[in-house]
Amino acid sequence: MQRLSGFLLLTAIACLSACKGHDKKVVVYASNAIKVDDTKKNVTVASGDGTTHHEQELDFPTGDPVTIEAQTPQGKTTISVTDDGLYIANLKNDTVIGSQQHIGSEADNGKITQDVLKQKLDSLQKLSIGQNVSEANHNFFIVPGKTVKITSETKARIFGPYTSIPGSFDAGSVPEVYKFYSMKEIREIIGNLEKMTK
Numbered sequence: 001m002q003r004l005s006g007f008l009l010l011t012a013i014a015c016l017s018a019c020k021g022h023d024k025k026v027v028v029y030a031s032n033a034i035k036v037d038d039t040k041k042n043v044t045v046a047s048g049d050g051t052t053h054h055e056q057e058l059d060f061p062t063g064d065p066v067t068i069e070a071q072t073p074q075g076k077t078t079i080s081v082t083d084d085g086l087y088i089a090n091l092k093n094d095t096v097i098g099s100q101q102h103i104g105s106e107a108d109n110g111k112i113t114q115d116v117l118k119q120k121l122d123s124l125q126k127l128s129i130g131q132n133v134s135e136a137n138h139n140f141f142i143v144p145g146k147t148v149k150i151t152s153e154t155k156a157r158i159f160g161p162y163t164s165i166p167g168s169f170d171a172g173s174v175p176e177v178y179k180f181y182s183m184k185e186i187r188e189i190i191g192n193l194e195k196m197t198k
Contacts, residue, residue, distance in 0.1 A: 025058070053182070
């Protein structure tokens, strides 16, 4: 009887694991308006000067690989997503960089020392040229036309370029938080930090 109970328990666990839903989420970044067809597998980025930031989130609740064909002002590109998770497809004409944010994990006394500023400046300078970028560091350097898996957590929250993380944002409401910047923004931040560290 015990063997039968153990077998039934293992069968139930296997069934529950097999029934787990699949989810692939792709956040498309572009420098112009984004149009998506009904299948969500054909994306068109409008032509133009490309001076503003646009985002489009695409959800695919499937275990199968997903292929998205994108037409951009620079030409055609294919976005391939094989594993479940949250991805950024950079169709902008600028590199985007970013990292996981640990909001509320440090004591905030309103003061930042010169050493901390210098450390932040050094880190951003390296990140802006693609150094110290790794999955383990949870930071990203995404060149135009590239798609990168950010996390397996599809419920993670991503704040894109030119979007601040609101002070009222409850980081505890999501499993992970990421912030991304355009290269132009990063250069401005680096310039400001250089002034502050002199």
